[in-house]
Each structure stands twice: as C-alpha cells, then as structure tokens.
Amino acid sequence: GQNIDQPTEMTATEGAIVQINCTYQTSGFNGLFWYQQHAGEAPTFLSYNVLDGLEEKGRFSSFLSRSKGYSYLLLKELQMKDSASYLCAVRDRGVSSYKLIFGSGTRLLVRP
Amino acid sequence: GAVVSQHPSWVICKSGTSVKIECRSLDFQATTMFWYRQFPKQSLMLMATSNEGSKATYEQGVEKDKFLINHASLTLSTLTVTSAHPEDSSFYICSASKQANTEAFFGQGTRLTVV
Numbered sequence: 001g002q003n004i005d006q007p008t009e010m011t012a013t014e015g016a017i018v019q020i021n022c023t024y025q026t027s028g029f030n031g032l033f034w035y036q037q038h039a040g041e042a043p044t045f046l047s048y049n050v051l052d053g054l055e056e057k058g059r060f061s062s063f064l065s066r067s068k069g070y071s072y073l074l075l076k077e078l079q080m081k082d083s084a085s086y087l088c089a090v091r092d093r094g095v096s097s098y099k100l101i102f103g104s105g106t107r108l109l110v111r112p
Numbered sequence: 113g114a115v116v117s118q119h120p121s122w123v124i125c126k127s128g129t130s131v132k133i134e135c136r137s138l139d140f141q142a143t144t145m146f147w148y149r150q151f152p153k154q155s156l157m158l159m160a161t162s163n164e165g166s167k168a169t170y171e172q173g174v175e176k177d178k179f180l181i182n183h184a185s186l187t188l189s190t191l192t193v194t195s196a197h198p199e200d201s202s203f204y205i206c207s208a209s210k211q212a213n214t215e216a217f218f219g220q221g222t223r224l225t226v227v
Binding site for chain 2: 033043045048087094099100101102104
C-alpha cells in the first residue's frame with residue numbers, strides 16, 4: 001500500500017524560511033509532487049521531483065531522497081499570501097495506470 | 113496550455129437525487145482523468161482513475177454504483193453522484209493528464225451540498 005506523512009500544521013514569520021517535510025512509502029514510486037491549496041480552491045502545482053536532489057524554482061525549492069523515502073519543500077522569504085495548505089503527493093505506478101496519492105497536507109500560517 | 117475546466121463550481125441538491133459533474137480538458141487531450149473527494153480540513157482522497165474508452169478503476173471503499181464515471185472522449189469525463197445523501201456533501205476535484213505518467217492538471221473543483 002501507500003503511506004504519506006507530513007506535519008499537520010506549521011507556523012512561521014513573514015520573511016523567514018520554512019521547511020515542510022514529507023515521508024512516503026509506496027511500491028511503485030514514479031515521482032513526487034508538491035501542491036499549494038488555499039481554502040476552498042483546487043490545488044496548484046508547485047514542484048516535481050523524480051530524481052534525487054534539489055529542484056529550485058524561485059522562492060520554492062523541493063528536495064527528494066528516494067532511498068530514504070523523504071522529501072521537503074523549502075519556502076524562502078515568506079509572504080503572508082503563502083498561508084495555505086501544502087500537499088505532498090506521490091505518483092504511484094498502479095496495476096493498470098499511474099495515480100497521484102496525496103498526503104494529509106500541512107497547513108502553514110505565516111504571521112507578520 | 114493545460115487548462116482543466118470543471119462544472120458546476122457548486123451545486124445544492126435534495127437528498128435522493130443525482131448530480132452530474134463535468135471535467136473537461138480545454139486545450140489538450142487527456143487519456144487519463146482522476147476524481148478526488150476532499151472533506152473539510154482533510155486532504156484529497158482519490159476516488160477513481162478514468163481512462164478514455166474503458167471502465168474506471170475505483171479505489172478501495174468507493175462504491176462504483178453510487179459514483180458513476182464516464183470518460184467517453186479525450187476531453188470529457190463525468191462523475192455522477194447517484195441517490196445523493198448529506199454525507200456525500202464534499203468538494204469534488206478532477207485532474208487530467210495528457211498521458212498516464214505525466215503531470216496532472218486540476219479543475220477548479222465542485223462543492224456539492226446535499227440537503
């Protein structure tokens with residue numbers, strides 16, 4: 001089966017850096033995604049890792065270690081608008097097709 | 113490119129009635145579409161994977177006779193919630209991929225309220 005774990009809530013200060021961790025167990029790993037979701041809205045894509053290492057995209061970076069089943073999302077220069085839920089999702093190679101399995105999400109609150 | 117449109121964005125229906133939700137890929141052909149359900153303050157739970165021209169693959173615990181999925185064309189998948197009950201009230205989100213192992217793009221979501 002699949003299991004994806006991430007912290008439920010985090011709080012950080014505007015302008016600071018925050019790291020959101022995600023650990024996963026899956027039988028057919030085919031990539032890891034990070035999404036941002038504001039309340040009542042659909043998720044928006046942030047980053048994608050399929051190989052080990054760091055992927056940087058502006059203020060957001062994501063890291064993957066496949067041997068450890070571990071990823072993190074790093075947010076720099078935090079802004080108030082970054083207050084949202086951050087979803088870690090693993091693409092799993094199922095029996096007949098790929099599917100995206102989501103973690104429970106981490107609610108990030110950015111304070112002034 | 114890669115826009116997924118979901119309709120309606122919200123719907124209120126009476127208990128016992130059926131509701132159809134559409135998911136369209138506007139500028140690409142989607143061989144695979146996914147349907148998720150999200151309860152308040154919870155994450156997205158995959159309900160089923162829909163491949164064009166074939167039967168949907170449902171996740172364990174999802175009633176295929178209650179949640180009917182049709183993927184009749186490469187740009188449209190529909191989810192019909194049959195005999196809806198208040199406990200079916202949720203946020204339903206679809207996503208679509210050009211191919212099975214490529215990035216999935218999300219629709220705007222549909223908030224279903226059953227009264």
